Amino acid sequence: MASPEVVPLKAPLGARIEGLDRADAGRPEIASLLNRALGEHLLVIVPGERMTPEQMRGFASAFGRPKPQVLRYKRSGTVPEVSIMVSTLMADGTTDKTALRSEDWHTDDSYLATPAKATLLHSIELPSQGGTTWFCNMHSVYEALPEAVRRRIDGKRAIHSYDTSRARNRPSRRTAQEVAETPDVEHPLVRTHPETGRKALYLNFNRLDRIVGMEREESDALLDALAVEARKPEHHHGHAWSLGDIVVWDNRATMHRVDVDYPVGEARVMQRVLIEGDRPY
Template identity: 30%
Template sequence: MSSPPLMTYLHHAPLLFTTPTDPLAAFGPLVARRTPEDFDSRPYESFSLAPVTPTIGAEISGLRLGGDLPDETLAELRRALLEWKVLFFRDQAIDRAAHRDFAARWGELETHPFFKYTQPGQSAGDVATLAKDVKTAAAENIWHNDVTWHTHPSFAAVLRAVEIPPVGGDTLWADMGAAYDLLPDDLKARIAPLLAEHDWMQSFGRAMPQDAIDLLRPKFMPVQHPVVRVIPETGRRVLFVNMAFTQRIVGLPEAESNALLTMLYRHVQRPEFQVRLRWQPNTVAFWDNRSCQHYANSDYYPARRVMDRISIVGERPVGIAR
């Protein structure tokens, strides 16, 4: 039997999660696998790991972050990152140098081309200082993967708390593997071959002077990535569209593209896919940018919040082999 046409889903999009007849309305248990069935699930020996939710987020203890961690420990951390998507480290009284040294163990460090125009207080090319206060309000409260407008979006990021507000300013991550797994099978088949266009003009471009746009636009043109991305180490399929940078589904009429993206965005925002970090002094978060989206709560204005983020260059996204 052939699957229903895409518009069978799309005409329900404005009503997602409101009625039992919704194609994506799931009531009761909503649990996805944390990893593929053949994932190496041996216990970790180099550190202690405490899950925060069933599929995403784990606290790691017993390590001090830096560039001198043994290769065996890094291998276990990589496995933990693939399993839990985001790792939290408390009581890491480290400086910027140790932060950079730890991040550099994972690959080439990324230089963000736009932050010097949009984020005041930048002092290093490979460290993005996210300083928010009464003068510079936070604007990262939108679900996104970092730099998907790049041909090679970030593999991962390491975020270190420099100064936190008295209350608020939590960060949330959402598991895009769980989100994909819990789509209906016929909708998975529909989106499997699709590509989406990603761009920075409607986000960073809005906050940049025209001369900077004219300089950088030829270097960073719109790019296309698969709607369903495959994580190379595990074969895990993840949704790879986000509200900040995805512009359209390639080859679909505008109305159909907008409706499909709206439906997927509302789906990935389900709390069952999320983990929430309440920052404390000397907390570090390390996440796989390929397999999860994140959202920085902007509920602390006009208090001050300062974070240092270092990102690691990733590979070009690959979709499902057809």
């Protein structure tokens, strides 16, 4: 049996997995190959056919333990580790606010003490055009910063909140139980990848509220300056979706966002799985 091939993209991050039977993802040697590719390339694209939530959970297990997301209303009823992400733009104005928040750069789960290691997104329904998902290599962002800036931010910590005034759009409302599960948390501004040892700038424009030990004005100015580097296209790759794609990204060293430029009323539905991670350091 031929082994799948990891084909690096001509981009700042990413690789495509060719020749993979997704049913084999749980085999130790295949899971090892997938996780090595994720750590090295930060973004893994696996083409194929549409999967059921049960199949999606099984495939995701190759990357670690799937975990349910905080917002209960997004969970698939029969498979709670799989979320159904509907980002269809509705003509009547009822579009889920989380679809619009996805326009800005973010990393998943940073408002939790132990954010997700990785996210898997699987396309189930796609609009006729638009909806590219963009990814940012936060290793290269950190490495591109001037030495004086890196010295200034190394060792600094920051507060991540479910919502922050710095975000452009407000998130979905939480139930009382979900509020209790999501107090503000503190993370390093520069985190070290536990598998490769490389440093990455740990930003989230939707959740990062302020730098510990700084007045708001100074904190905002520094975060804005760091955002300038993260927004530079030399750190980015855009994935144009095909039906059935599974895209896996490493939340420990990437941010992502989506172009909300697709036609109103055309369905855009994804299945999403989060993989348990470790406390950032």
